[in-house]
Amino acid sequence: AQTVTQSQPEMSVQEAETVxxxxxxxxSENNYYLFWYKQPPSRQMILVIRQEAYKQxxxxxxxxxxxxxxxxxxxxxxxxxxxxxxxxxxxxxxxTWDTGTASKLTFGxxxxxxxxx
Amino acid sequence: DTAVSQTPKYLVTxxxxxxxxxxxxxxxxxxxxxxxxxSKKFLKIMFSYNNKExxxxxxxxxxxxxxxxxxxxxxxxxxxLELGDSAVYFCASSARWPVGAFxxxxxxxxxx
Numbered sequence: 001a002q003t004v005t006q007s008q009p010e011m012s013v014q015e016a017e018t019v020x021x022x023x024x025x026x027x028s029e030n031n032y033y034l035f036w037y038k039q040p041p042s043r044q045m046i047l048v049i050r051q052e053a054y055k056q057x058x059x060x061x062x063x064x065x066x067x068x069x070x071x072x073x074x075x076x077x078x079x080x081x082x083x084x085x086x087x088x089x090x091x092x093x094x095x096t097w098d099t100g101t102a103s104k105l106t107f108g109x110x111x112x113x114x115x116x117x
Numbered sequence: 118d119t120a121v122s123q124t125p126k127y128l129v130t131x132x133x134x135x136x137x138x139x140x141x142x143x144x145x146x147x148x149x150x151x152x153x154x155x156s157k158k159f160l161k162i163m164f165s166y167n168n169k170e171x172x173x174x175x176x177x178x179x180x181x182x183x184x185x186x187x188x189x190x191x192x193x194x195x196x197x198l199e200l201g202d203s204a205v206y207f208c209a210s211s212a213r214w215p216v217g218a219f220x221x222x223x224x225x226x227x228x229x
Contacts, residue, residue, distance in 0.1 A: 035217050039158075043205060045220035068169065078215040089158055095217075104173055105209075105218050 002027045004094050006108035013082045014116055019065075021077045021111045023092030033056045033095045034068065034075045035105070040088040048090075051075065079113075123208045130198055131229055138193045138224045140208030146173070147213050149191040151183060153175050154205040154223070163206075188193055198228045200207035 003026045013019035025034070036048040051059045051068050058066050063083075067076045079086055092108040123140040130136050142149065150173075151163040164172035169185045180196045193206060205225050209218040 003223070033217075043223050043225075045207060045209075045223075047217045050217050091160065104162045104165055104175075105152075105160075106162075110158050 002029070002088070002094050002106045002110035004092050004097070004106055006092055006111050008111045009109070010112045012114045012116060013079075015082055015084060017082050018080045019082055019111065019113065021079075021090050021092075023075045023077070023108055024090070025073050025075065025094050027094065027096070029096050031096065034066075035093040035095065036064070036066070036077045036092060037091045038086075038088045038108075039091065039110075040085075045091075048076060049077070062097070082115045083117075084115050086113060088113060096106075119217050121198060121208060121210055121221040123206075125191060125224060126222060127227075128228065129225050129227045134198050134199055135194070135196045136198060136226070137195070138208070138226075140191045140193070140221055142189055142208075142210040142219070144210055144212070145217060146210035146219075147188060148211045149185065149188070150207075150209045150211070150218060151191065151193050152207040152220075154207060155194055156204070158163055160207070164191075164193075176224060195226075197227075200228050203228045 005024045032053045034051045038046045038048050049061045051107045065078045089110045091110045093105045096103040121142045148164045148167045155162050163177045164183045166185045182194045185191045205223045206219040207223045211218040
C-alpha cells in the first residue's frame, strides 16, 4: 500500500518570502505520479503542480516548483514570492498508473500555510 | 463552464434520513471518484468508477451507494444517515492519462 507523509501540520511565511513544504511517500511501484493540491478557505481543491516519476527534471509552474528526489522518495513544494492568496491547506498526493486506467489519489494529511504581511 | 459540478453545496439533515449528492463532469474523463474529507481535513477515497464500472470500493458502509448512469455522472446516495457521516464529500474526475484529478466544489453534509 502507498502512504504519503506530510510532517509539517502548519507553516507560516511572510509575504514575498520563499517557503518549502515537505512530503515523503512510500511505494514499491515504479510507475507513478505525484501532485500538490491547494485547498483555500473556499474548500475548492486546486491542482498546483504534477510530477511524473520517470522524469528527472523537476516540475515548475510559475512561482511553484518541486524538488523531486526519487531515491529518497521525497517530493517537496517550493513557493517563491509568497502572496496572501497562497494561504491555504496544501496536500501532497500520489497516484499509480496501470494499463491506461487512472488509479486513486492517496493524500497526505496536509500542511496549513499562512502567509502574513 | 464548470468542469466538475456537484450539488448541493450544503446539506443539513436529520439522523436516519436518506440523501443524495449529484455529480457531473464535462471534461470527457473516463474515471470519476468520490472522496470524503473529515473534520481534520483528511481526504480518503470512497469509490472510483471507470466508464460506469465500479473499480474501487474502499471499506465504505453499504449505506453508501454510488450510481453512475453514464461516464459523465456519478451520484452518491446515503441511507440511514448517522452523525459520523458529517463531512465534506468531493466528487472528482480523471482522464485516462494521469494529469491529475479535477475536483468539484464539495458538498458539506451535516447530520443533526
